[in-house]
Amino acid sequence: MSSYVSDLMASVKAKNPAEPEFHQAVQEVADSLSIVLEKHPEYRRAKILERIIEPERLLMFRVPWVDDRGDIHVNRGFRIQMNSAIGPYKGGLRFHPSVNLGILKFLAFEQVFKNSLTTLPMGGGKGGSDFDPKGKSDNEVMRFCQAFMGELFRHVGADTDVPAGDIGVGGREIGYLFGMYRKLRNEFTGVLTGKGLTWGGSLIRPEATGYGAVYFASEMLATRSQKLEGKTCLVSGSGNVAQYTVEKINQLGGKAITLSDSNGFIHDPDGISAEKLAFVMDLKNNRRGRIAEYADKYKSATYTATDAAATSNALWSLKAHCAFPSATQNEINGRDAENLVKNGVYVVAEGANMPTTLEGVNVFLEAKILYGPGKAANAGGVATSGLEMSQNSMRLSWSREEVDTRLHDIMRRIHKSCVEASTAYGTPGNYVNGANIAGFLKVAQAMMAQGIV
Numbered sequence: 131m132s133s134y135v136s137d138l139m140a141s142v143k144a145k146n147p148a149e150p151e152f153h154q155a156v157q158e159v160a161d162s163l164s165i166v167l168e169k170h171p172e173y174r175r176a177k178i179l180e181r182i183i184e185p186e187r188l189l190m191f192r193v194p195w196v197d198d199r200g201d202i203h204v205n206r207g208f209r210i211q212m213n214s215a216i217g218p219y220k221g222g223l224r225f226h227p228s229v230n231l232g233i234l235k236f237l238a239f240e241q242v243f244k245n246s247l248t249t250l251p252m253g254g255g256k257g258g259s260d261f262d263p264k265g266k267s268d269n270e271v272m273r274f275c276q277a278f279m280g281e282l283f284r285h286v287g288a289d290t291d292v293p294a295g296d297i298g299v300g301g302r303e304i305g306y307l308f309g310m311y312r313k314l315r316n317e318f319t320g321v322l323t324g325k326g327l328t329w330g331g332s333l334i335r336p337e338a339t340g341y342g343a344v345y346f347a348s349e350m351l352a353t354r355s356q357k358l359e360g361k362t363c364l365v366s367g368s369g370n371v372a373q374y375t376v377e378k379i380n381q382l383g384g385k386a387i388t389l390s391d392s393n394g395f396i397h398d399p400d401g402i403s404a405e406k407l408a409f410v411m412d413l414k415n416n417r418r419g420r421i422a423e424y425a426d427k428y429k430s431a432t433y434t435a436t437d438a439a440a441t442s443n444a445l446w447s448l449k450a451h452c453a454f455p456s457a458t459q460n461e462i463n464g465r466d467a468e469n470l471v472k473n474g475v476y477v478v479a480e481g482a483n484m485p486t487t488l489e490g491v492n493v494f495l496e497a498k499i500l501y502g503p504g505k506a507a508n509a510g511g512v513a514t515s516g517l518e519m520s521q522n523s524m525r526l527s528w529s530r531e532e533v534d535t536r537l538h539d540i541m542r543r544i545h546k547s548c549v550e551a552s553t554a555y556g557t558p559g560n561y562v563n564g565a566n567i568a569g570f571l572k573v574a575q576a577m578m579a580q581g582i583v
Contacts, residue, residue: 135160149232162566165555178574187211195277209257210238215576219255222296229260243569244505247544250516263298275306288319294515295324320522323515332518334533340374342510342541347479349545350500359383362450366390367457368421371481375454391421395445398431449473456481464489471497480504506565513540
């Protein structure tokens with residue numbers, strides 16, 4: 131079977147050159163699924179994995195827009211509609227200069243398995259643009275979003291493809307995108323998730339990814355008869371996911387001591403309390419400042435600037451029990467993973483998408499720590515997006531408590547699915563295999579039932 135995986139990866143790299151993130155995502159899944167394909171040769175004969183790897187539809191378009199000075203800019207827009215075997219395409223939009231085809235394909239591929247794990251009827255997709263909202267005025271962001279939706283509206287819909295937010299796309303951007311969609315289509319439908327509460331949004335949606343990652347960590351700890359209470363936690367990032375990860379850690383009695391952005395990280399041994407977190411939320415969500423300001427305000431904290439020449443990230447060298455990488459892909463390399471394990475971290479729950487390199491993943495697996503990969507640990511965000519879709523379809527709005535209870539239950543079920551799948555295929559405790567196998571089987575069964583399409 132290893133020859134099958136080798137041949138598959140050679141084909142993927144030949145067909146998709148210069149897309150290392152996509153190759154990495156496929157490699158991880160293919161390695162996990164080799165044991166499944168041995169037991170189910172019918173999936174191999176039907177080329178199920180090969181068909182999941184190939185997007186059902188790939189859209190790329192130009193996005194011309196005008197800045198406040200009257201200058202014209204042209205960005206690229208993308209939407210990867212990866213797989214719709216179990217439901218309409220579902221996945222976020224990312225606005226960031228690093229966005230390219232390979233990154234979006236990796237995200238869309240991961241999304242297929244993540245959405246399958248939620249138990250909700252959602253396929254996988256992803257999209258975005260190389261547009262950078264940082265430093266842009268509200269009017270510039272609005273004009274860009276309107277231009278972006280001017281093409282995207284032809285390809286999305288409540289029963290076809292339901293985008294959400296991701297890096298660079300928050301409530302402001304979703305509002306502008308939805309307003310343009312509503313104008314162009316002359317209809318009010320649940321075509322985007324992450325909407326405002328007064329126009330179809332769901333309570334708990336902003337918190338869901340961070341809350342879900344902490345719930346998943348708690349479920350992993352429970353397998354060792356432990357709780358998050360009293361645990362010291364490292365959190366990277368300082369955006370939506372990181373903020374609500376810290377909030378839930380605090381609520382469950384843990385102590386988060388770090389946050390970061392692209393310029394560097396802060397370390398606060400006293401813990402990031404509710405009051406300090408409120409400062410971070412205002413800093414990042416309203417003033418759009420840099421995390422270094424935290425250390426200026428709170429003297430218990432130190433700030434370390436990013437060293438571009440370093441081969442490891444000093445944030446992951448601090449002593450702790452738990453780590454919640456919540457910034458971006460490949461932020462933990464092999465050396466970082468070794469440092470985490472060496473300094474006492476035995477729980478890793480990924481809030482970001484694929485934040486650990488393959489070398490880092492192997493370090494965690496060999497150390498037999500509790501390692502929750504992103505497609506399982508951060509599935510709370512898309513799960514609550516699915517709950518928002520349900521509320522939109524029924525024209526209902528659930529209470530905060532009801533949505534949070536449903537989210538917590540979904541994270542429990544995802545954890546249970548991972549444990550059961552990893553055990554059934556002979557690798558108990560391996561959440562990477564468990565997540566990939568459980569996510570794959572549901573999609574594979576649907577594809578087999580629907581024929582060669």
